[in-house]
Amino acid sequence: MTISAIAALTASLCFAAAIVWAGLMDLATLKIRNELVLFLVGIYAALAPLAGLGAVQIGMSAAVALSVLVGMFIFFALGWIGGGDAKLSAVVALWLGAEHALPYIVYTALFGGLLTLALLQFRAISLPDSVRRVPWIAQLHSRNSGVPYGAAIASAALFTFPHTPWVKVLS
Template sequence: MTSTLLHLAALVFFPALMALSASMDLLTFTIPNRICVCLALGYLILAAPLGVPAADILLNLSCALAILALAFVMFNLGWVGGGDAKLAAATAVWLGWSSILDYGVTAAIFGGILTLIILGARMAPLPAALGRFAWVARLHDCKSGVPYGIALAAAGLMQYPGSGIWAAAV
């Protein structure tokens, strides 16, 4: 019974926090640190009991640190937000080196599509009924950025079934 719950937790935990991070970014243009911390700690708590080899866990941690460094360079250049940088690193620990390139390419494609959709929507006047919602008005504001956490989360969800922890859980 405990083993079944552990496997179920590994299959549900990551997708649930990815959905939460995307939702928070959409609604508030922020990804809370606690979500990224929970993602990273969740991997560390679940991986070993599921039988992920220690060497793979360490490799995934090195991947997350490399992505964190790269993402913070991008943050310093103003290309991504700080929450996006932390989310990318927290996602990288779950995906590891074997999936990180596919994750990056997928996130870039999804981010481009998301950006085009938002920029297109911003060209049209915002209906008054929708303008009453603060998050919709903020999303429609040309001075606002793009909630890129949505693209990062969607890309992470696409890559998750190819990860080592997924394989250990199923």
């Protein structure tokens, strides 16, 4: 295995694990930790050059990620998403690259819409007492609770990631 393949494999495993963790934690707590976002930025910075991503490609990805961050913070300011969702969206855009940003955004919107519809249906049903006592389920069931959009972001990220240069290096 070449150095670029080892770096791409390591990066891919770190990305996938962190994204799954972010989605699950957002479902359970409605929070996405800054440490997780910083971990993803750090792993990207360390491994992207080793995996064969060039300076132009990294620069374009960073520019797109910054654009996504600005757009998502507008959504945050409007109260549509949380701050963690905004930061996670941007770091995912960094990883996926400029050429995959638009499909990722479209998939995020689609998965977010499906998640919202599912939550509305879930919140409309009555839960048994034993289930209502589970804190994270009770929080998800509450009509006053937000939508764990990090789960939609994570789903879109994992759906798009196999098409990126990170995975193509491995084939």
